[in-house]
Amino acid sequence: MNRLAGALAMTAMATMAAAPAFAQQYPDRPIKVVVTTVPGPLDAFARAVVNQMSLKLKQPMVVENKPGAGGNLGTDVVAKAPADGYTVLFALDSTFTVNPSLYEKMPFDVSKDLAVIGVPVTYSQMLAVGPNVKANNLPEFMKLAKASKMSYASGGNGSPSHLTMAAFLGAAGLEMVHVPYKGTGASVVDVMSGQVDSVFAVTSGIWPQAKAGKVKPLAVSGTQRSPLAPDVPTVAELGLPQFNATFAYVMAVPANTPREIQQLLTRELAAAMKSPEVAEFNRINDYAVTDMGQEASANWLRDTRKRWNGVITSAKITN
Structure with missing residues (x-):
């Protein structure tokens, strides 16, 4: 060598x-x-x-x-x-x-x-509306949003809840009034009380309120249904097949x-x-x-x- x-x-x-x-x-x-x-x-x-x-x-x-x-x-x-x-x-x-x-x-x-x-x-987000909103599913919600001026809450500007709704509104061709909060918790409280019409929030956080009847769950933002709420369909299942807002x-x-x-x-x-x-x-x-x-x-x-x-x-x- x-x-x-x-x-x-x-x-x-x-x-x-x-x-x-x-x-x-x-x-x-x-x-x-x-x-x-x-x-x-x-x-x-x-x-x-x-x-x-x-x-x-x-x-x-x-x-x-x-x-x-x-x-x-x-x-x-x-x-x-x-x-x-x-x-x-x-x-x-x-x-x-x-x-x-x-x-x-x-x-x-x-x-x-x-x-x-x-x-x-x-993880994905769940779209929920207040108990007084006259929509029990996503198609009804979209029809209502086209016919009237509705509002949505978020955990703050640029937060996941804000971005998910912005993506949804863009995909659906809708416009709604944005009401930002300092955190999603406060935003959900005001949806429950009827101060704001709707919110996208983390499923594990808002699902207990939905089960208690304090909000109505309409859809989840990911490509798969949530194991916590298997009966709640995805946005993609309900008319926007390419929609996916996952964090x-x-x-x-x-x-x-x-x-x-x-x-x-x-x-x-x-x-x-x-x-x-x-x-x-x-x-x-x-x-x-x-x-x-x-x-x-x-x-x-x-x-x-x-x-x-x-x-x-x-x-x-x-x-």
Whole structure:
């Protein structure tokens, strides 16, 4: 064996030996998990998942809530953190799919400054109307909206409830008055009381009110019916076959995080999703597990970003 061949062989052997050693070294200290909302649905999901991941990784995963600017504040912290695997992001997908079109200037580039670990779950919204609205199904609601001036509530400008209704109105060729609130909870209360006619809200949140007769459920926004409310059809079933307004949660790390760490986190995220504890959490909260890996998750975010850009542009939604 000549010197060059010998050197190449030694380099190859060193590389193969380094890979398992690298995996064994990470993590060797606690991992910070930045959640971009106040305690609520995303926070609860993140904690359920990282509790399972930390058991396998044998290191604590410590959640820090950094809300603000539609998720941009916390995401920016992660985008600018050391790319060593010790700072992880849990965000609403809207930070990646909506904010680039909604905000005139972003403090980071979602396609360059962050590496997506996964989009583990998706969820849809339920369209509901107040008990006094004279519509018991979606076709009746659409007919009523064409004939009279109706209103809809949302959790705020650019929120999932706002975007879903904007997409629906655009697809149906309807116009309604938008009444934004600071959070979906307050908006649902005013729909129940008759102050506002309708709302799109997270199914798991509004379904108990529907079962109690406080609102009337008309349709869900995703491509599949909700297991929580299997008798409520999708918008697509009721005359708008291409309609799909689905949202998700995203796990990500700084863009230059070593590939081995990204792959390890991806595997542990997938394993956590299969744990009985997280599976039950997802069932109760009406989250659909995607089983998407890194590449598929990144593609999903890219395609969804294009779709919401069209809705935001058409509806002239601004921050």
